[in-house]
Amino acid sequence: xxxxxxxxxxxxxxxxxxxxxxxxxxxxxxxxxxxxxxxxxxxxxxxxxxxxxxxxxxxxxxxxxxxxxxxxxxxxxxxxxxxxxxxxxxxxxxxxxxxxxxxxxxxxxxxxxxxxxxxxxxxxxxxxxxxxxxxxxxxxxxxxxxxxxxxxxxxxxxx
Numbered sequence: 709x710x711x712x713x714x715x716x717x718x719x720x721x722x723x724x725x726x727x728x729x730x731x732x733x734x735x736x737x738x739x740x741x742x743x744x745x746x747x748x749x750x751x752x753x754x755x756x757x758x759x760x761x762x763x764x765x766x767x768x769x770x771x772x773x774x775x776x777x778x779x780x781x782x783x784x785x786x787x788x789x790x791x792x793x794x795x796x797x798x799x800x801x802x803x804x805x806x807x808x809x810x811x812x813x814x815x816x817x818x819x820x821x822x823x824x825x826x827x828x829x830x831x832x833x834x835x836x837x838x839x840x841x842x843x844x845x846x847x848x849x850x851x852x853x854x855x856x857x858x859x860x861x862x863x864x865x866x867x
Contacts, residue, residue, distance in 0.1 A: 732758050734859065736768060736779075742837030742844065743779050751866040753779075755859040761833070763788070763799060768858040769835060773849045777858060780835035780845050784828045786854060792824040792847070797836075826851070833857065 734755040738747045746766065747753060761767050765782045784790040784799050791798045798804065824847060828834050832851035837843025846852065 732756065735865075736777075736861075738779050740779075741842050742839050743781070744839040744842075746781075746838045747779060747861070747864060748866075751864050753861045754863040754865060756862045757859040759860040759862070761785075761854075761857055761860050763804070766861040767833075767835065768861065769833070769852050770856040770858060771849065771852065772856070774844070778835070778845070779861065780837055780843070782833055783836050783846070784826075784834035786828050786830035786832055788828045788834070790824070790826050790828060790834050792822060794822060831855070 734757060736753050736755050738749060738751040738753060741749055743766065755768060759765075761782050763782055763785060766779065767782050768777050768779055770776075771778050783797060783804065788799050789801070796803050796806070826834065828851055831854055833854050834846045834851050836845045836847065
């Protein structure tokens with residue numbers, strides 16, 4: 709009888725731990741090249757579902773326009789003033805660091821829509837792929853609802 713109680717307690721604790729981990733963390737596979745060189749196609753990434761996203765974080769976000777989840781870098785939060793020019797990206801007048809080796813021709817991939825000057829609505833975010841030349845992001849679809857963020861990418865298991 710004692711062994712059955714111990715087994716029951718063990719299973720209860722194990723299930724609780726699994727539910728906690730599943731509620732707070734997840735695994736995802738990066739699809740596509742829009743986040744290269746930071747993440748490559750088929751990289752396995754740990755996702756934190758509870759972290760409050762900050763500018764510079766890489767997030768998974770549901771794109772209603774495409775009916776799919778995208779992996780992008782968060783450039784601006786609600787209330788931020790974002791400006792994209794051939795010289796770089798500013799948020800509130802402050803030049804943002806690039807998290808990758810910037811390709812000089814990335815602005816040609818914006819289909820002649822530079823400069824972009826936008827005030828991000830309070831309930832939205834502005835996201836870009838690190839591979840600016842090959843990324844469908846806020847330059848093309850506008851701001852995304854912040855509530856559509858699935859989580860913040862915190863670790864690349866593949867490397």
